[in-house]
Amino acid sequence: MQLSYWELKSWFSNVDFTIVGSGIVGLHTALRLRERFPKAKIILLEKGILPQGASTKNAGFACFGSISEIIDDLKTHSEEEVIQLISKRYHGLQLLRKNLGDENLDFKPFGGYEIFLKEDESFYIECLQRISFINDIIKPLFKTEVFSKEIDRFGFGNTFEYLIFNPLEGQIDTGKMMQSLLKKVYQNDILIVNHQTVGSYTEINNGVEVITNNLSFKTNKLLFTTNGFASQLTNNRVTPARAQVLITKPIENLDIKGTFHLDRGYYYFRNIDNRILFGGGRNxxxxxxxxxxxxxxxxxxxxxxxxxxxxxxPNTAFEIEHRWSGIMGVGNHKKPIVEQLSNHVFCGVRMGGMGVAIGSLIGQELADLV
Structure with a gap:
């Protein structure tokens, strides 16, 4: 693509920071860089029409881990690591709410529930038995008992009598969140260029030469926030994980309110606009x-x-209105990767399916590395 003198001068000359990926992490990285460097020229490159990974495709859960997920994490991570993960997620959610405001997020504090299928009885009993233990190890963080046992009042089928309830969980409107973030980015004189796929980059003495599908330019620092698309960048420490979702048409007198986890978090559903949004199943x-x-x-x-x-x-007629998928970034360890890769190149990736919770915090950490 041949750029005019004006385009080169206004957009692609004297670029201080280039961020690849305009999702939750990328936008928060840009905003934090603007705080630190008020006069810097900051560009975001995005390969899609909208953020292409999971930022505009997720289920809008403001959560930090169901009890079954925490128990599973304790089998592969130390207790300290699990507590640090929960802390990051919780504080990331507070940062997101502080930065955008609950009204702009359409934040609803309906609480979160975990339900268990009848065929998973042994794990159901294990989770009930370990409520007290999990509450004890996270009490220093929340200063209260988080998980409790509640009778199922929703009329679910093929499940046990009790649910595990978390009053600190909520839900957001993902579209409103991203619109608010984008508005804030534009207001801070940060440019987003869509339909740009970074094909390669070359580090030079005082910066990086970036080559996309349409153009090439020089930037002082290059930051990748591409999450599920970051496999090659991190020597395969990030694995893409597709999450499929569907949503029903409006259901009259729908009485389900909250965010719900099923089968160790591999399935998740919630109410939105008198509909049920339901996703998961990659297992x-x-x-x-x-x-x-x-x-x-x-x-x-x-x-x-x-x-x-x-x-x-089980006792309600419904119709499916729409289906879609998004791409998460996972790995053998759930700790996000926030690293300096070379003199002028950095990355903040591997959100582990918790981008809504930790994306704002990881963006801030990444910007602070520079």
Missing amino acids: LDFEGETTTELKTTELIQNRLEDLLKTVIL
Whole structure:
């Protein structure tokens, strides 16, 4: 693409910071850089029309981990590491709410619930038995008992009598969150250039030469916030994980309110606009869902529909209105990667499916590395 003199002068000359990826992490990185460097020229490059990974495609859970996820994490991480993860997620959510305001997020403090299928009885009993232990180890962080046992008042099918409730969990409107973030970025004189895929970059003495599908330019610092698309960048420490979602048409007199976790967090659903938004199921096909293709599959979509009919809405008629998918970034460890890769190149990736919770905090940490 041939740029004019004006385009080169106004947009692509004397660039201080270039951020690849305009999702939650990228936008917060840009805003933090603007705080630190008021006169810097900051550009975000985005390959999609909208943020392409999970930032505009997630379920809008303001959560920090269900009890089953915490128990599973304790099997592969130390107790201290798990507490640090929960702390990051919780403080990241508080930072997001502080930065944008609950009204702009459409934050609803309905609480979160974990439900258990009848065929998972042994794990259900384990989770109930460990409520007290989990509450004890996270009490220094929250100063209160977080998890409790509650009777199922929603009429779910094929599940146990009790749910595990977390009053500190909430839900947000993902679209409103991203619109508010974008507005704030524009107000801070930060440029977003869409339809730009970074093909390569070369570090030079005092910066980086960036080559995209359309242009090349020099930047002093290059920061990657591409999360699920960052495999090569981090020597395969980030694995893409597709999350498939569906949403129903409006349901009259829908009485389900809250965020709900099922099957160790592999399934999740919530109410929104008198509908049920339901996602997950990558555990049905880990290999097939280790992809960056934004598609849906019959295997997972059929399972989501079956769980809607038999578990979530067993006595309620519904119709599916829309389906989509997003790409998360996961790995062997749940701690995000915030690193300086070379003299002028940095990255903040591997959100582990918790981008809403920790994206703002990771963006801030990444900007503070520079």
